[in-house]
Amino acid sequence: MKRIVIMLLLFFYTAGAFANVNLTPIDTLTTDSTFAVAKMDMRPYVTVSVSESNNDLPPEVFQYQPEIFHDSPQNNGQVNDCWLRLIVKNTSKQDVSYRFFAGWHDYMYWFFQLPGQPVQQLSATGLMLDNGGVERWNHYAFHIQVPASQTITYYLHIINKSYNENPLVPILYNEETYGSFHDVQLDSFRKEAVIIHVLLGMLLVFFSISIINYIQLPDKSYVYFAAYILGLILFFALRLESKPFQLSFFHKWPMLKYYWDVPGLLFCFYLMYLLFGNTFLNLKERYPFMEKVFTWVAAVVGGLIVLCMVCISAEKFHMPTIIYGYVYFLTLAPLLAVFIALARRSRHHPLVRFFLYGSACLYLACLGSFLLQVKPMGLLGALGELTAPTMLLMGGVLLQAMFFLAGLSYRNKLVHLERTRTQELLIKQLNKNKELQRKLNEQLEELVKEQTTEILRKKQELEEQRKIQLETEYDKKLTEIELKAIRAQINPHFIFNCLNSIQLFVMQRDYEYAQKYLSDFSYLIRKTLDFSRRNFISLSDEITYLNTYLGLEKMRFENRMEYEIVVDPEIATAELEIPAMLLQPYVENAVKHGMTNPKQPTGQLKIFFNQIAPDMLECVIADNGIGIARSKALRTLPKHHQSSGMEISQNRAELLNKMYRTDIQIEIIDKSLEDESNSGTIVKIFIPQL
Amino acid sequence: MIKAIIIDDERNSRDIIALMLERYCPDIKIVAMAGDCADGISKIMEHHPSLVFLDLEMPDGTGFDVLAGTLPHLHFEAVFVTAFEKKFIHIIRFSDVELILKPIDKEGLLQAVNLITERITSNNIAPRYEILLENYNNQSSSDWKMLLMDINGQFSTINIDDISWLESVNEHTLFGLKNKPTITSVQPFRYYAELFIPLHFYQINNTQMIQLSSIQQIDSNNSKILMNSGHLLDITERRQKDLLQKLGQR
Numbered sequence: 013m014k015r016i017v018i019m020l021l022l023f024f025y026t027a028g029a030f031a032n033v034n035l036t037p038i039d040t041l042t043t044d045s046t047f048a049v050a051k052m053d054m055r056p057y058v059t060v061s062v063s064e065s066n067n068d069l070p071p072e073v074f075q076y077q078p079e080i081f082h083d084s085p086q087n088n089g090q091v092n093d094c095w096l097r098l099i100v101k102n103t104s105k106q107d108v109s110y111r112f113f114a115g116w117h118d119y120m121y122w123f124f125q126l127p128g129q130p131v132q133q134l135s136a137t138g139l140m141l142d143n144g145g146v147e148r149w150n151h152y153a154f155h156i157q158v159p160a161s162q163t164i165t166y167y168l169h170i171i172n173k174s175y176n177e178n179p180l181v182p183i184l185y186n187e188e189t190y191g192s193f194h195d196v197q198l199d200s201f202r203k204e205a206v207i208i209h210v211l212l213g214m215l216l217v218f219f220s221i222s223i224i225n226y227i228q229l230p231d232k233s234y235v236y237f238a239a240y241i242l243g244l245i246l247f248f249a250l251r252l253e254s255k256p257f258q259l260s261f262f263h264k265w266p267m268l269k270y271y272w273d274v275p276g277l278l279f280c281f282y283l284m285y286l287l288f289g290n291t292f293l294n295l296k297e298r299y300p301f302m303e304k305v306f307t308w309v310a311a312v313v314g315g316l317i318v319l320c321m322v323c324i325s326a327e328k329f330h331m332p333t334i335i336y337g338y339v340y341f342l343t344l345a346p347l348l349a350v351f352i353a354l355a356r357r358s359r360h361h362p363l364v365r366f367f368l369y370g371s372a373c374l375y376l377a378c379l380g381s382f383l384l385q386v387k388p389m390g391l392l393g394a395l396g397e398l399t400a401p402t403m404l405l406m407g408g409v410l411l412q413a414m415f416f417l418a419g420l421s422y423r424n425k426l427v428h429l430e431r432t433r434t435q436e437l438l439i440k441q442l443n444k445n446k447e448l449q450r451k452l453n454e455q456l457e458e459l460v461k462e463q464t465t466e467i468l469r470k471k472q473e474l475e476e477q478r479k480i481q482l483e484t485e486y487d488k489k490l491t492e493i494e495l496k497a498i499r500a501q502i503n504p505h506f507i508f509n510c511l512n513s514i515q516l517f518v519m520q521r522d523y524e525y526a527q528k529y530l531s532d533f534s535y536l537i538r539k540t541l542d543f544s545r546r547n548f549i550s551l552s553d554e555i556t557y558l559n560t561y562l563g564l565e566k567m568r569f570e571n572r573m574e575y576e577i578v579v580d581p582e583i584a585t586a587e588l589e590i591p592a593m594l595l596q597p598y599v600e601n602a603v604k605h606g607m608t609n610p611k612q613p614t615g616q617l618k619i620f621f622n623q624i625a626p627d628m629l630e631c632v633i634a635d636n637g638i639g640i641a642r643s644k645a646l647r648t649l650p651k652h653h654q655s656s657g658m659e660i661s662q663n664r665a666e667l668l669n670k671m672y673r674t675d676i677q678i679e680i681i682d683k684s685l686e687d688e689s690n691s692g693t694i695v696k697i698f699i700p701q702l
Numbered sequence: 703m704i705k706a707i708i709i710d711d712e713r714n715s716r717d718i719i720a721l722m723l724e725r726y727c728p729d730i731k732i733v734a735m736a737g738d739c740a741d742g743i744s745k746i747m748e749h750h751p752s753l754v755f756l757d758l759e760m761p762d763g764t765g766f767d768v769l770a771g772t773l774p775h776l777h778f779e780a781v782f783v784t785a786f787e788k789k790f791i792h793i794i795r796f797s798d799v800e801l802i803l804k805p806i807d808k809e810g811l812l813q814a815v816n817l818i819t820e821r822i823t824s825n826n827i828a829p830r831y832e833i834l835l836e837n838y839n840n841q842s843s844s845d846w847k848m849l850l851m852d853i854n855g856q857f858s859t860i861n862i863d864d865i866s867w868l869e870s871v872n873e874h875t876l877f878g879l880k881n882k883p884t885i886t887s888v889q890p891f892r893y894y895a896e897l898f899i900p901l902h903f904y905q906i907n908n909t910q911m912i913q914l915s916s917i918q919q920i921d922s923n924n925s926k927i928l929m930n931s932g933h934l935l936d937i938t939e940r941r942q943k944d945l946l947q948k949l950g951q952r
Contacts, residue, residue: 505759508785509712512804516718570713608761 037076041184043158045104050189054098054112054182055081061095070095070123070131070167083179090330092177096168102158111153111185113193114168116178122154123167131167140173140267149194153185173329208248211406215245218413222420229424236288237416243280244409246272271324274332275317278339281374283317286310292419293367299357302350313339340382347375363426366419370412377408490667503600507537509568529567536560543592547668551621551629552585554592558599558619565603573607573615580622588629590699591668591676595619597661598633598695605637605693612636612691627701636692639682643693665697674700704819707749708735709742709768710757710783715804719755719783722806727815739763743771751778752822755802758784766793766838773831779818780831795897796848796862797834828857843901844915850877850887858885862901866916866931868894870909878931880916904945906937914949 041057059074074097102108114120119138125131137151158164170180185193219241226234250269286306289295295303316335323331351371354364381404510533517526539557543549555577562575579585599619606615620632637643665676679696706723710716716735723730733749736742739762746754746768756765765782772778782794785804794801800814828849837846846862853874860879867878870891877885887894891909898911905911912929919928924942927935937945 504786504788506785508804509715512712512718512785512806513714515805516714516721519718519721568712568714610762 037078040099040101040163042101042103043108045106047104047108048186049110049184050186051193052184054184057098058182059097061097062093068133070097070169081181082177083181085179086177091327092170092172094170096170096182098156098166098168098182099163100156100158100166101163102160105160107157107159109187110156111187111190112156112166112168112182113153113185113190114170114182115180116148116152117170117172117180119169119171119173120152121167121169123169125165125167127163127165138171153190156184173327205252207403207406208252211410212245212248212252214410215241215248215413218417219245221417225420225424229427231291231423231427233288233292233420233423236284236291237420240280240284240288240416241413243276243284244413247276247280250276267324270329271321274336275320275324277336278313278317278320281378282313282339282343283310285371286313288416289367289371292416292423293354293361293363298361299354302353302357305350344379347371351375363419363423366415366422370415370419373411373415374408377404377411381405381408486667486671490671506565506568506600507533510564513568529564532560532564536564540593546592548589549592550586551579551583551588551590554590554595555579555585555621558595561596561599562603562617569607569615572613573603573617575603575617575619577619578621580620582623583621583629585621588701590629590631591664594661594664594668594676594699595631595633595697598697602633602635602637602693602695605640605643606635607637608643609637609691616692624698629699629701631697631699633695633697634683634692639684639691640680640693641682641685676700704730704753704822705733705749705751706730706753706755707733707742707745707751708755709737709739709745709760709765710735710755711737711760712757713737715757715783718806722808722811723815726808726812729819730815739767739771742768746772746776746778750776753818754778754780755783756780758782758787758790764790766790766835769831770835770838773835777827779821781814781818792843792846792897792901793834793837796837796846797830798828798849798851798857799830799834829859833859850885851889853886853888860885863915865898865913866929867910867912867933867935868898868903869911878929878933880930904941904948906935906941906945908938910935917949920946 036056037059038056039059041054055078060077060080061071061074062077062080074095080092080094096114098112100108117138118140119136120141121136122134123131124134135151135154137148142148142151154166154168156164156166168182172178219238222234222238222241225231226238250272287310290303290306290310293299295306316339320332320335323329323335351368355368357364381402384402384404510529514526514529514533517523517529536557539553539560543553543557558577562577566573566575599617602617603615606612606617609615616636618632618634620630620634622630622632624630662678665678668674669676675698677696677698679698681694681696683690683692683694708716708719710719716737720732720735723732730753733751734745736745738760742754742756742760754768756768758765765780769780779800781800781802782790783802783804783806784790787794787801787803800817802810802814828851830849833847833849840846844863848860848862848865849857850860851857860877860882864880864882865877866880868891869876869878871886873890875887875889875891875894877887879885891911895905895911898913899905902914903911904914906927912927912935916930917927918930920926921928924946925937925939927937929935
């Protein structure tokens with residue numbers, strides 16, 4: 013047992029020792045009655061044929077070729093299609109039963125041949141052939157059962173299409189040893205599976221964190237990081253085996269592992285890494301040249317990924333490894349240069365530090381893992397084995413992911429800090445703005461207030477001015493009208509004719525008459541001057557005035573006219589006030605027209621004062637002249653020759669109405685319009701009592 | 703002996719004219735008196751007077767109506783007698799017809815009578831009444847004409863519209879006319895001043911008056927005016943603004 017353990021240890025950890033063992037070839041394994049092995053290297057007994065041949069029938073020629081055997085994974089660079097032949101001769105009297113195990117291969121076909129009989133296929137199995145649920149332990153250790161005194165030739169047809177061939181060493185086990193070998197290998201695989209479990213768990217957490225962060229803060233670098241983690245998850249999940257070479261998840265499509273092996277590495281450690289670096293370090297602003305380099309390299313790597321996948325789908329499994337090998341070697345030095353450049357360029361930037369530490373971890377882990385495997389496996393073999401990551405590599409990946417995540421968190425913090433600072437600034441600015449606004453508002457208000465006051469003041473001024481102007485205008489108009497009234501009422505004709513009459517009486521020495529005439533005339537002039545300055549006079553004054561005036565007129569016209577003034581006895585003439593100089597022009601007009609009627613020898617003039625309502629005085633001036641209509645028609649004189657006494661009186665009434673808000677109405681009726689036989693004019697003046 | 707008729711609608715007026723003529727003018731004999739236009743015309747046609755004293759306003763017309771009704775048939779001199787002359791002053795003055803104001807003063811009456819007597823005896827026939835009636839029938843003052851007696855006793859008829867400017871010269875008045883030589887009127891400047899001012903004339907200095915519509919150009923500093931008669935007149939400084947204002951109103 014001790015031997016077995018030592019053998020196994022040798023097989024696993026110092027497998028290289030086997031390669032140097034030189035054994036003498038023996039064509040046939042002869043099992044006599046003393047033959048009893050627990051485990052036996054079958055390399056001397058196995059002959060090999062690598063010639064292209066029918067899949068169903070073994071080739072004719074087999075040679076002793078121990079060099080095709082290897083006890084560690086090996087990159088063949090091509091499809092390995094070989095036949096192994098083992099002849100077992102049982103010379104004992106008992107049946108022998110052993111297990112023949114040649115390693116883990118893609119396709120394996122197991123044949124046997126009895127002497128003189130055709131070759132028969134016993135089983136077909138392999139990593140690429142078996143479906144899920146197949147116990148590979150039982151399948152891959154082929155039964156060798158030789159009855160007593162018989163010789164059987166066994167053939168094993170192995171096809172390995174993938175670039176890395178698992179160890180290929182033919183070993184013969186008895187049932188017992190095979191069981192313990194099985195257990196030991198299972199233990200080591202479980203160890204790795206647990207590690208991958210843990211790693212997958214961590215990666216899933218990283219993935220969740222980055223996705224959550226992206227939702228909280230839409231930053232592209234989270235997306236790249238998440239894609240990177242997702243790529244790794246897929247990469248490791250494909251490796252998650254509960255038993256050796258027995259895929260737990262993807263057994264339905266075992267090729268997926270190959271599809272993602274090299275492309276996954278390129279995707280995670282080149283494409284996403286570069287894109288992540290680009291956005292994470294904000295190279296576009298910080299280091300535009302580097303950004304360009306990163307973008308271009310990423311694009312090229314993207315193209316390579318596609319190319320790898322195409323190669324795999326065309327079953328050229330070695331091509332991706334070669335491509336990866338070139339990429340790996342070509343980028344080693346440039347990556348180092350980039351790290352240094354980045355470090356120099358933004359030495360003090362914490363994000364760069366995170367990125368660099370993460371990158372350096374992976375870089376060193378990768379390099380270390382590579383160097384560790386170069387020795388036993390050769391350059392290409394070691395490269396291929398990077399796809400089956402060692403603990404060191406896994407640690408590197410984990411460290412890188414952690415550094416990146418930490419960097420992202422730090423970036424978050426920076427963004428948060430920046431935001432807080434901006435917010436603070438903004439708040440400060442806002443406060444300042446508010447203050448400014450308040451001040452401005454105050455100023456504006458003050459200005460508006462000032463201007464409003466100014467406007468109001470100006471408006472008031474303007475109004476006052478207008479009022480004054482209006483008043484002056486009124487006054488002026490009134491004065492004008494007054495003056496005109498005086499002129500109209502002291503009709504110059506009348507005055508001078510009166511004086512003329514007085515002159516005659518004097519010359520005729522009729523002094524009595526002259527004196528009466530003169531005193532009446534003087535009274536009239538005095539009263540006219542007096543009244544024209546007043547707006548209102550009592551009705552009794554007006555009656556006396558009119559009486560005097562009419563008396564003088566009567567004297568002038570030698571009794572060719574008669575007049576009568578009738579006052580309603582109800583009227584208190586001394587108290588009642590009427591506008592001064594309102595009636596006189598109408599009376600004068602009546603005198604003038606009353607004497608121009610050829611049909612009437614005597615002019616008849618009547619003046620009535622009636623109280624037609626408690627607050628309305630009516631004054632009627634009636635004559636028996638030709639009537640106002642005919643009088644107007646008779647007037648042939650040019651307009652500027654016409655008298656304007658009545659017009660002035662009308663204006664005066666309007667002005668008084670305006671000034672005292674009363675409503676003096678003047679109505680002029682031609683008698684002939686009502687009755688043809690009648691003639692004359694009636695003027696009705698309605699004076700409201702104030 | 704000069705035959706005269708008095709036409710006035712007031713008896714007192716007729717009486718005093720008759721009384722005064724009787725007392726102061728023995729050469730004049732009143733042949734008839736009338737109280738209105740119609741009666742006046744018939745009395746004139748009946749008596750063929752050499753002189754008629756005419757009231758301006760009567761119940762059935764004006765003194766001008768009487769002239770219009772009789773002058774085409776007869777020739778006589780007329781003297782207007784009125785208490786108030788303002789309405790018809792231009793018509794009477796422009797035609798150089800005599801006017802006596804009531805109450806009648808002795809000197810005025812005598813002066814008028816003497817002038818008329820002289821006219822009658824010298825047989826001086828200026829077209830006074832033709833111009834008077836023409837102006838009376840003309841509504842627009844710008845179409846009016848004017849009879850001017852110059853210092854040599856010659857008369858000439860001018861359009862008011864043609865008057866460019868007037869100037870006081872030794873108690874007489876020099877008339878500047880559009881397209882015509884100047885004329886020196888016998889009347890003093892003040893006689894015309896009160897007559898013309900209401901008719902858009904303007905006194906630009908102490909001795910000169912212009913018709914506003916005859917201004918051709920005013921120089922830039924408003925001190926000189928070019929009239930359409932071709933004369934350049936000075937304007938008193940204090941009247942410049944007033945003149946511009948008046949021109950602006952037109």
